[in-house]
């Protein structure tokens with residue numbers, strides 16, 4: 001048991017009893033030979049959920065994103081994404097390191113970019129410029145406080161990409177949060193994206209793993225790229241079983257995480273020592289402390305109450321709700337927020 005109420009991320013969850021049981025029962029084989037039946041099942045199941053042909057199970061969302069970028073770019077080409085994107089900010093400069101591609105950053109709204117911005121970011125066909133070859137969206141947007149794209153917004157961006165023969169990738173680390181909040185149908189995503197990365201280890205509660213989804217020939221080549229990155233793994237079915245369990249049991253309950261995040265957001269809005277709370281659309285709450293509040297002092301206060309959180313920039317703090325929180329923990333968080341004296 002975790003003695004802390006951990007709001008740092010939705011990656012901190014541990015496998016539930018049901019998930020552990022599924023892992024113990026898993027049939028496994030050597031996945032480098034494509035012989036792990038549970039990995040194969042997870043890949044096929046994940047692809048079918050999103051109306052895609054094939055899937056590749058990888059150790060992390062960074063790997064699935066970076067493989068996708070590699071598949072859609074060449075040196076001298078360019079990736080278009082929001083300035084706050086995980087692929088740009090939090091993947092160690094991997095676009096340059098792995099793909100030798102450049103990046104065109106867009107200043108979106110809470111991480112979301114518009115079709116007009118995408119259109120304007122496409123380089124002319126002229127030897128001075130890198131070739132725009134990929135647009136990447138993030139849904140939900142982590143640094144945007146969990147803002148999400150709806151399917152119609154995605155369709156409009158996809159139309160710009162298709163018309164300009166540019167691939168469209170989704171960093172769907174929290175795509176199920178977006179789907180639960182919007183009510184959109186996951187299968188429709190396959191019509192608009194060329195590749196999709198889905199994290200199983202965020203709100204879905206699996207211990208490890210992400211899926212890269214796409215057309216069969218692309219996924220076959222992606223398996224080579226995974227190998228060269230050192231991601232060819234063997235009896236990964238024990239982990240795939242956790243991923244399957246997560247996809248089959250932990251999607252609908254994300255609504256509870258959203259409701260709890262909303263509750264926390266409302267409590268913060270009522271606190272005099274908080275100047276701004278980003279709109280709470282899913283399971284992420286980002287807020288700004290008043291200038292006179294010492295941020296580390298506030299974080300220490302939370303720690304003393306048994307609550308862990310992360311700073312997210314000057315005076316900014318991020319709380320993330322997830323499936324290892326209980327009603328009692330939420331009550332303790334609300335009390336701690338109400339009781340703090342700046």
Ligand SMILES: *Cc1c(COP(=O)(O)O)cnc(C)c1O
Pocket residue numbers: 059060061062063065086087138140141142171173174199202210
């Ligand atoms: C967590 C996350 C990823 C992948 O992270 P890993 O830790 O490499 O699995 C990718 N994109 C976003 C938006 C994320 O939040």
